[in-house]
Amino acid sequence: MIKANARGVSGPTEKFEPITVERRDLDSRDVLIEIKYAGICHSDIHCAHSEWKEETYPVIPGHEIAGIVMETGSDVKKYKSGDRVGVGCMVDSCGECENCKKGEEQFCLKGATMTYADVDKYGDHTYGGYSTHIVVPEDFVLHIPEGIELDVAAPLLCAGITTYSPLNRWGAGPGKKVAVVGLGGLGHMGVKIANAMGAEVTVLSQTLNKKEDGLRLGADHYYATSDASTFETLAGTFDLIINTVSAKIDVDAFLSLLTVDGALVNVGAPSEPLSLNVFSLLGGRRSFAGSMIGGIPETQKMLDFCAEHGIGSEIEVISADQIDEAYERVMASDVRYRFVIDAGTIGAE
CATH class of the missing domain: 3.40.50.720 (NAD(P)-binding Rossmann-like Domain)
Structure with missing residues (x-):
């Protein structure tokens, strides 16, 4: 197992605290990513506070992830160490249903696996991008083209x-x-x-x-x-x-x-x-x-479009110690226009 430092909450009213999580060892089609930046989406706040449904804690949010490939499984064809990549709201789906075959994995008939607050095919709870590393199947990893810096690219993933x-x-x-x-x-x-x-x-x-x-x-x-x-x-x-x-x-x-x-x-x-x-x-x-996000092919198309047109998010980069403050400011509409966590500031438990 791969140890990763993270920030999460242990209950709907709790503050963020350092947590150490275990990422699975790489399967043949997996990619290990060193996270550089993670955007804060309002969905993160709803989830951390159990506002949409009762969550299983701890919750480590984050589905706007930009980073660098560290290692790949033996059968990975699309990525290599050093590639600039992103991960969005999903980290898996059945791959077999009609919607998945059409590249609409977000509407997987068996239910896509969400990047956090979900259970994956191994029976493990998923933890998101407020962490230093993540392991994701290559089919759910996106290429971030040159021309977009990783910090402004992270919010593009949602x-x-x-x-x-x-x-x-x-x-x-x-x-x-x-x-x-x-x-x-x-x-x-x-x-x-x-x-x-x-x-x-x-x-x-x-x-x-x-x-x-x-x-x-x-x-x-x-x-x-x-x-x-x-x-x-x-x-x-x-x-x-x-x-x-x-x-x-x-x-x-x-x-x-x-x-x-x-x-x-x-x-x-x-x-x-x-x-x-x-x-x-x-x-x-x-x-x-x-409308709800997009499938993996359309998400890649979006990233390529944004690179071609020089589009990134308007961001305010924060440290991991500022997440609670950032949540309060998001709820007060006091951000222009996306908070992005510098994952290098996420410390060990």
Whole structure:
């Protein structure tokens, strides 16, 4: 077994503390990665605090992982020692079902194995990227192209693919008008990627506090949703709206902003149900949809796209001792726009 230093929590109200975990010895198709950086996603906070379901502790979060290959199993073909790589939200799937064969492993019919707070095929609890090392099957390791530094690449493994996937699927590009609801960890990536795809991009945020940032990141327009006139001014405007916020929204109000055949796609995950009036859909043949990360092939496509266009996340690098403070700041919306942990600061227990 391989010893790795990590930071985790032993209960839903506990602080982060040093933990030593065991990573499995390499199977023939496994890759051992030295983690350099790990992004902090809001999902990490939900999990650490058992807000979505009752978790098994300790929990070591982290599914935005960037690092360097240290060692590979005897049958690994794609990677070698020294390669720059990433790991996202999944570390395995059945590989045999229809969805897996289509490269949509996130929808594995037998259930994909999540990077943390899950149980793998060996019966072991999975621990995430708030650690110094991780062992992952090669098919769930991504190549990080030259042109993207590892620290700004780490959040692409969740925030990047979560926004890229619906933008790609619903055809964001030249001639399309795209709105991004919320300018946070997800939203700022949505703006950057939609702009690079050639779409006309609008940010819809509660206030105009981040307008200067939004325009700098690639938005063409910026409106405050707290201003009722926004919904009158923009009625029937957008081909696609990506909702990145995890709070409850007035779905009917946002559907009214779509053109005929437009789509409102939720990537944020609010803790309470959303409701709508079906006539908001019927009136313009509109769609209300959801999207969850992307499969491994699409994630690699996203990384290559970001490298080609010089896209990385806007980050604040922190030490492992600052994780608790970072969680508090994320919940207070006091980050622009992603915290990234320097894994070199993770000490032994």
